Amino acid sequence: MTENLQLGALLAACHWIGQKGWSPATGGNMSVREGDAHCLITESGKDKGSLTAEDFLLVELESGLAPSGRRPSAETGLHTMLYSRYPETGAVLHTHSVNSTVLSRVERSGALVLEGYEMQKSLSGQTSHLDQVVIPIFDNGQDIPALAQKIIASSEHAPLQYGFLLRGHGLTCWGRDVAEARRHLEGLEFLFQCELQRRLLEAK
């Protein structure tokens, strides 16, 4: 297999995510596309803040299996769903920050609507704080194929953009490459922190 040029960038992103405290314990999983039919994804159960290149497994998008026989992330099905449905997706980052975990519970509806923030423009295609950024929230579940099916069904009428939240669980976001996925993660995390603080202050 030829070297995946995005793997170094993904490794650096994982270390940065760990330093930010967005993947405590063994939380989170990260991947990059490897051609049309595969991705490289983190092995299940690793501390994502201290990974090495050997901790990424080649996985078939169609089966979700690693030909090596090692165990890829328990949430591989959400990554393969994104790569399969959105061919422009080049990297996927899933994190467990406090803000995404809390906000996805505080917001009881099926979406977090962000508006009025200049930092919305950190998301590709966003040009004004006056527009709405809608981040869907799906109820968490341990049956990943069923969860992926629910997300696919929702995306039929509301195409996915940037990321989605799993309630009480965390954020999954993506981009055309690792740099874009990382910018979306940092932008969304900033927006989540602002939104949580705004709600706290305005509730008083």
Ligand SMILES: CSCCC(=O)C(=O)COP(=O)(O)O
């Ligand atoms: C304490 S982490 C629970 C599982 C999870 O949500 C996660 O993101 C990590 O799972 P993986 O199999 O990718 O290590």
Ligand SMILES: [Zn+2]
């Ligand atoms: Zn998770």
